[in-house]
Amino acid sequence: MSKLASKASELLSAGVGHLQAGRLARAEQSFRKLLKADPGHVDGLAMLGTASNMSGHHDYAASLLERALAKNPDHLGALYNLGVACQALGRLEAALACYDKAARLAPRFLEAAFNRAVVLQDLGRLDDALTRWQEIRAAWPDSAEVHNHLGHLLIAREQWS
Numbered sequence: 001m002s003k004l005a006s007k008a009s010e011l012l013s014a015g016v017g018h019l020q021a022g023r024l025a026r027a028e029q030s031f032r033k034l035l036k037a038d039p040g041h042v043d044g045l046a047m048l049g050t051a052s053n054m055s056g057h058h059d060y061a062a063s064l065l066e067r068a069l070a071k072n073p074d075h076l077g078a079l080y081n082l083g084v085a086c087q088a089l090g091r092l093e094a095a096l097a098c099y100d101k102a103a104r105l106a107p108r109f110l111e112a113a114f115n116r117a118v119v120l121q122d123l124g125r126l127d128d129a130l131t132r133w134q135e136i137r138a139a140w141p142d143s144a145e146v147h148n149h150l151g152h153l154l155i156a157r158e159q160w161s
Helices: 003-020 024-037 042-054 058-071 076-088 092-105 110-122 126-139 144-160
Strands: none
Touching: 003 024, 003 042, 024 042, 042 058, 042 076, 058 076, 076 092, 076 110, 092 110, 110 126, 110 144, 126 144
């Protein structure tokens, strides 16, 4: 392993550890150091985008995540977190496209499936949302949150019909 690759791995690991511990500023600092050394590091871009999302900097997160996806269009973490950023920014169709692709890549990725159903519901595509919630409930039958969303959707559909 080269010296740069070793340093990148070290900084990425440190950043992930900080992120998991809720130390967002320190995580961002580690990822920024990584990107200073290797500006195109896909995981560094994706993780700084994730940390930026968590800090509420969704525009910046989206730009980082788009850069990561330009290098690796199937990066599941970048896809999911770009969906989160777009959803927070009100770009629901873009968020849906990210969650749709994430669902194709990882059909059992609960958070992506969940957000996909929420976005469909927010777009007023209630029949599509109902189908997604039913699929999610079948895969995770013990999730109270899924049952709650499904119940609210069924009430909303009744009121709209």
